[in-house]
Each structure stands twice: as C-alpha cells, then as structure tokens.
Amino acid sequence: MSNTIIAGTGMTPFGPHQDRTGRDMFAAAGRAALDDAGLEPEDVDEVFYGNFVGTITENQGHQGPIAAEALGTTAPSRRVESACASSGAAIRDAVRAVRSGDSDVVVAGGMERMSNVGTAGATDALARAADDLHEIRAGITFPAAYALMAQAYFDRFGGSHEDLAHIAVKNHENALVNDHAHFQQAISVDDVIEAPEVAAPLGLYDACPISDGGAALVLTSAEYAAEHDLETTVAITGSGHGGDTMALQDRRELAKTPATRDAAEEAYDDADVGPSDVDLVEVHDCFTIAEVLALEGLGLYSYGEGIGAARRGETCRDGRLPVNLSGGLKAKGHPVGATGAAQLIAVASLLEGSHPRADAVEDATLGVAHNAGGTVASATVHVLEVVA
Amino acid sequence: MSDVRDGAFDEFLDALEEGDGYYLECSNGHGLLPPRRVCPHCGDRELTRRPLPATGEIVTHTSVAVPTPQFDDDAPYVTAIASFGPVRITGIVADADRTDVEIGQPVAVDVEANATTGERTITFRLQ
Numbered sequence: 001m002s003n004t005i006i007a008g009t010g011m012t013p014f015g016p017h018q019d020r021t022g023r024d025m026f027a028a029a030g031r032a033a034l035d036d037a038g039l040e041p042e043d044v045d046e047v048f049y050g051n052f053v054g055t056i057t058e059n060q061g062h063q064g065p066i067a068a069e070a071l072g073t074t075a076p077s078r079r080v081e082s083a084c085a086s087s088g089a090a091i092r093d094a095v096r097a098v099r100s101g102d103s104d105v106v107v108a109g110g111m112e113r114m115s116n117v118g119t120a121g122a123t124d125a126l127a128r129a130a131d132d133l134h135e136i137r138a139g140i141t142f143p144a145a146y147a148l149m150a151q152a153y154f155d156r157f158g159g160s161h162e163d164l165a166h167i168a169v170k171n172h173e174n175a176l177v178n179d180h181a182h183f184q185q186a187i188s189v190d191d192v193i194e195a196p197e198v199a200a201p202l203g204l205y206d207a208c209p210i211s212d213g214g215a216a217l218v219l220t221s222a223e224y225a226a227e228h229d230l231e232t233t234v235a236i237t238g239s240g241h242g243g244d245t246m247a248l249q250d251r252r253e254l255a256k257t258p259a260t261r262d263a264a265e266e267a268y269d270d271a272d273v274g275p276s277d278v279d280l281v282e283v284h285d286c287f288t289i290a291e292v293l294a295l296e297g298l299g300l301y302s303y304g305e306g307i308g309a310a311r312r313g314e315t316c317r318d319g320r321l322p323v324n325l326s327g328g329l330k331a332k333g334h335p336v337g338a339t340g341a342a343q344l345i346a347v348a349s350l351l352e353g354s355h356p357r358a359d360a361v362e363d364a365t366l367g368v369a370h371n372a373g374g375t376v377a378s379a380t381v382h383v384l385e386v387v388a
Numbered sequence: 389m390s391d392v393r394d395g396a397f398d399e400f401l402d403a404l405e406e407g408d409g410y411y412l413e414c415s416n417g418h419g420l421l422p423p424r425r426v427c428p429h430c431g432d433r434e435l436t437r438r439p440l441p442a443t444g445e446i447v448t449h450t451s452v453a454v455p456t457p458q459f460d461d462d463a464p465y466v467t468a469i470a471s472f473g474p475v476r477i478t479g480i481v482a483d484a485d486r487t488d489v490e491i492g493q494p495v496a497v498d499v500e501a502n503a504t505t506g507e508r509t510i511t512f513r514l515q
C-alpha cells in the first residue's frame with residue numbers, strides 16, 4: 001500500500017474566539033496548510049471537513065461547500081460528523097480517497113465554534129454526542145458519561161482522583177511552550193483535586209475547555225508528491241477505525257474502550273508495526289480518565305496499568321513514552337471538529353522536529369494519533385512515520 | 389414538553405409508569421431497551437419481550453453538578469446505570485446524595501417528572 005504524504009499543515013490558535021466565524025477559522029487553517037504544501041486551491045481534488053455541532057452553534061448545515069470555499073475552491077466536499085472524532089474520521093476518509101487513486105490532493109481537517117453559545121449552550125450541544133433517548137433524557141452530560149466510565153474503572157482496576165490529576169498536570173506542563181494552546185498555565189495536583197466538581201469524580205481541571213479553532217492537512221499520494229517535488233518528511237502509514245454501541249448501557253464493559261482497541265489493531269496492521277514501535281502518541285484526553293482508557297486501548301499499557309502512568313512519570317516528556325506533548329485536549333484545547341486533525345499535525349511536527357516540544361523526542365520516527373467520538377462509540381487511530 | 393411521542397420508547401415509559409416494565413431479549417440472551425428491531429451485539433431479529441425484574445443493581449454512578457439546561461433545577465443529582473438481569477438502564481437516582489450511592493446497591497425503577505421541564509425521566513429509588 002502506498003503511503004499518504006502529509007504535504008502541508010495549518011491551524012489556528014485554539015481558545016475562545018467567539019466573535020470569529022467558523023468559515024474564517026477554517027480558511028486560516030486551510031490556507032496555511034496549502035501554503036505550507038506549496039499548492040494552490042485549484043490543485044485540491046476533494047475536501048473532507050470535520051465538524052460536530054455547527055448545525056446548533058452556527059445554525060449552519062451543509063458546511064462542506066463553505067469549507068471548500070474557505071480554501072478558495074468549489075471542489076467536491078463533505079462535512080464528516082462523528083462527534084469529537086469528526087476530523088479523525090475525515091482524515092481516514094481522505095486517506096482512503098488518496099489510496100484508492102481517486103484523488104491526488106485532498107484537504108482534510110475540521111473546525112468547531114462553541115464559545116459563542118456560552119457554557120450552558122456548549123454543554124447542551126456537546127451532550128448530543130450521547131444517546132438522546134437513553135442517556136441525555138436521564139440527565140447525562142458529556143462529563144457525566146466519562147464520570148460513569150471513571151467510576152467503573154476505579155471499581156474494576158483501582159485508582160484515584162489523584163492519579164487522574166497527574167495527567168492534567170502533565171498535559172498543562174506540556175502546553176506551556178505551545179503558542180497555539182488554549183491554556184499556557186501550569187497547574188498542581190492540588191489545583192485539580194480542589195477544583196469545583198463537574199461530575200464526580202471529575203472536576204473542572206479533569207475536563208478539556210470549550211475551545212474554538214480550525215485545523216487542516218494537505219494529503220497527497222506519494223507519486224504526486226514525487227512528481228511535484230513536494231516535501232515528504234512524514235507520511236500516514238496506517239489508518240484504523242473502530243465502533244461500539246452508542247449508549248454506555250448497552251456495553252458489557254465500561255472500564256475498557258474496544259473501539260480504540262479495534263482501531264489500533266487495524267492501524268498497526270496497516271502500517272505493519274506494533275505498540276512497541278510507538279515513540280510518541282497524541283491521545284484523546286477530553287477528560288483525564290480518557291487518556292487512561294486510550295493508552296490501554298492502544299495496547300501501550302495493560303488494562304489497569306495506564307492509570308498510574310503519569311504519576312510514575314512514564315508518560316511525561318522525559319518519560320519512556322511521552323503522551324500528549326502538545327498539551328492534549330486538556331490544555332491545547334478541544335475545538336471538537338478540529339481536534340483529530342490537530343492531533344495529526346502535532347504528531348507530524350514532533351516527528352519532523354518543528355514542534356516546540358520536539359526536543360523531548362529527538363530520535364522519534366513513529367507516532368500515533370488517537371481520536372475518539374462520544375464515549376468512544378467511534379475511534380480512529382493513525383500511524384505516522386518519518387519517510388524521508 | 390412536546391405532544392409528539394417517540395414510538396416504542398414512549399410505550400416503554402408508559403409500561404414502566406404502570407409498573408409493567410419490560411425489556412427485549414434476543415435468542416442469544418442480550419438484553420435491550422426499545423426501540424429495537426435487531427440486536428446490535430449479534431444481529432439476531434428474534435427479540436422477545438420479557439418482564440423487567442423488580443430490582444436492579446447499580447453498575448456505575450456519578451453526581452452531576454453542571455447539567456444540561458433541561459436539568460438546571462434538578463442539579464446536583466445522581467445519575468446511574470443499573471442492571472436488571474440481562475438489561476441495563478440509565479436513570480436518575482431520586483432523593484440521593486452522591487455519598488448514598490454505591491456500586492452493587494439495589495434499586496427499583498420508575499418514571500418521574502424532572503424538576504426543570506416536567507419531562508418524563510427514568511428514575512431509580514434506592515432499596
């Protein structure tokens with residue numbers, strides 16, 4: 001299988017940009033990605049655009065053409081919606097379009113604008129990632145759904161809020177040098193423990209913020225990149241996608257995320273690598289417990305062992321497996337539809353050495369990006385490798 | 389509150405209200421709540437209606453401090469998943485503080501109006 005080259009990347013800073021339209025944020029990210037690739041709008045064959053709640057927060061459906069126009073083209077486009085995994089899924093579809101030979105050049109990414117509807121509005125919109133009949137109507141919020149998983153994890157494997165706090169502290173520390181991050185602010189374990197509770201056992205500092213922003217990648221076939229003399233440092237060598245039941249109540253196991261496991265196995269097989277080959281990873285830490293579930297689902301830790309990884313320092317930037325060097329969703333921010341794309345951008349820039357935290361992983365050649373939707377009813381995993 | 393009903397889901401709430409709760413079971417023993425035409429676990433279409441056990445058991449729980457607008461006046465409240473034989477149900481634990489609720493605790497299930505909108509809400513009571 002031929003590699004899919006990451007020819008260019010671009011993103012806006014993540015954070016509160018309530019007065020900025022979604023189309024403007026995606027234009028900034030997408031145009032930066034095209035410039036980085038040295039390509040023009042007319043070179044783009046297709047656009048894959050991730051977005052979750054734009055129909056609610058911007059009253060706008062059919063956002064694909066708006067995203068394409070923002071790039072300067074009316075190329076075929078679609079909006080891909082898989083809750084928080086929207087742009088992970090968009091990238092997966094884009095990779096398949098390139099691999100199939102249907103497209104030589106695609107733009108894949110996403111955008112979310114949420115802060116314009118306030119905390120209550122965003123809480124309501126984000127809850128739509130859960131099952132309306134069986135969960136939202138029973139009082140489930142998005143944090144509550146992850147709190148139910150955290151409680152089940154503690155019951156099954158042990159662990160404490162303090163273990164989770166170390167994850168938040170690590171990710172905030174990682175973001176201190178990231179000028180695109182929503183938060184560049186160090187926090188302590190005590191700050192996390194003493195923060196107001198959102199959904200027990202999770203507090204305010206266990207949760208990612210409500211962020212706005214856009215992110216985009218230009219992907220091309222290896223043949224196109226060679227013919228047009230594009231820079232080809234990093235390629236997507238593996239792609240996987242897993243699914244599970246929408247509602248937590250339909251799962252037999254609440255302390256594991258089989259969709260992540262399935263996506264990871266598919267992506268590793270696709271790239272012909274295994275968990276032991278992974279040098280660094282960006283995982284979907286919408287809540288601190290989600291990082292634990294992700295590391296175990298990705299096969300990077302045994303079930304029950306991931307909870308103590310940050311506390312033991314293993315996933316810190318000087319540890320054996322740096323996790324979320326970008327700051328993760330927790331500190332970099334989580335403009336939902338842009339998150340999966342931003343994760344790939346972080347992994348690519350860490351591998352090529354241009355990321356402000358790249359000094360922590362100087363010899364790294366392989367990184368993984370893990371994006372999850374809802375309570376991991378959808379998960380995408382991409383393997384990125386240095387190819388030049 | 390809307391007059392439009394959500395088909396088999398509202399029929400299920402009607403039955404719960406009348407103390408006549410049920411669940412659907414496929415040939416392979418997977419328990420499901422309506423609306424379902426097929427089991428998502430095994431693809432089986434032979435779904436049989438079974439009486440819901442009177443008592444369930446808390447599988448996991450949380451206390452929600454920051455609700456969606458539909459539960460503004462209810463917060464803080466405890467919400468939980470409870471197992472009733474082979475089926476699991478998500479609901480609010482009525483009149484419970486977070487310190488009252490533990491995994492494994494027995495609960496009964498009913499339908500009650502939530503305090504914010506009056507919408508019918510699946511509700512557990514600690515036994």
Ligand SMILES: [Zn+2]
Pocket residue numbers: 414415416417418427428429430431432
């Ligand atoms: Zn079945």
